[in-house]
Amino acid sequence: MLLRCGLGDAWLLWSTSGIWSTLQTAGLTIDYFDFGFLLNGECRNLCEKGFDRIGSIRVECGPWVGYEQQSFTGEMFMLEKGEYPRWDTWSNSYRCDRFMSVRPVRMDPQDHKICLYECMNFEGRKMEVCDEDIPSLWSYGFQDRVASIQVTGGTWVGYQYPGYRGYQYVFEMGPYKHWNEWGAHHPQIQSIRRVRDMQTHRRGCFEMTA
Template sequence: MSEQQGAPEQLAAGKSQGGAGATYKVVLYEFENFRGKKIELSAECKDVGEKNLEKVGSIVVESGPWVAFERQGFAGEQFVLEKGEYPRWSTWTNSQNSYSLLSLRPLRVDSAEHKLQLFENGGFAGRKMEIVDDDVPSLWAHGFQDRVASVKALNGTWVGYMYPGYRGRQYVFERGDYKHWNDWGATAPQVQSVRRVRDMQWHKRGWHQLKESGKPPSPPSISGTSKPWTLSEGH
């Protein structure tokens, strides 16, 4: 751990990170705009207070991705952190439910491919929406209501949001089955937008910088298995 005043050093350019055997590095600052006491982490941290950092005001992710949490022990609201600079709280969340970040851990992405299945009801029942290698800013706008009660993350790592446009509380879906919304830390079955988490092995810049590029996404289609996503009725 080190204490230092001033802005962070420039990030190393062109260094490949991510995937199996990846190195992770994140720098947490006490105050906004990368000021005050700082700590550097390359592995999970269950309590930043144990590192003598009372609060987190800004963040630099040099290699990632990471997921941070509102409370100690990886509990509470979740915040996905991909490569980039986060000078203030509003740059890593817009839910405004809490201004606390007390634990974080690296996120592993198993492959460059991404495949996610969303289900209307618990236990993988009801209407199903399958998304392949695409980001969906509004499930409702493309024929799937906001109720998502179970999820199968078949490839890659995803983050879901309570509201359209990647707003509100965030929920991480690492590869695996989620039979009930409590399994991903939600208190209600509400997800209205989802996107892929960028791993540094395949996405060198990460989502935090990609989303500033201004390039519009390709519109999805609901017909045909070769399209980015498909919608089907439950049995």
């Protein structure tokens, strides 16, 4: 998968094999495999594009979120600028090599702010995070049970385990009254970080490749 973008435009190219070629089109230079296609928006079913398996991914601009199953369901995979040579480099759980749908992440220009709640419906203990990445909620005196979330600024990704490991959950602007609303089977989050839009946040919290 290759993502190219101009000012405000996102382009995604997918492939399953390993032979690189070059295509000049619409003023963009696009590297692609011998079998691939270009996307500029969401895709609910990659099988309809002729892809039942994704071998590697390159993101030039983004971010995007991929899903294990069709129609944006199943395990989530956060994709930011960089290269993902194997399925286990985008699947932090190391349990899933399926990649069946993808969409651009909605980015909010406001400062990052998120509130984590111990219980459903924004009840119980509360932890507010502003413009900071938290590799371990325990180190900040908060338990691993997070049952509801309110995002009032920016876009975030939460992780099942400390150190940004395990299942990933993308949190865009808005309320999440129950952990089912972010695709989790259990109310467990132990680390959380900001998602950066590389067009507006030049100093991202992840490594950029040349």
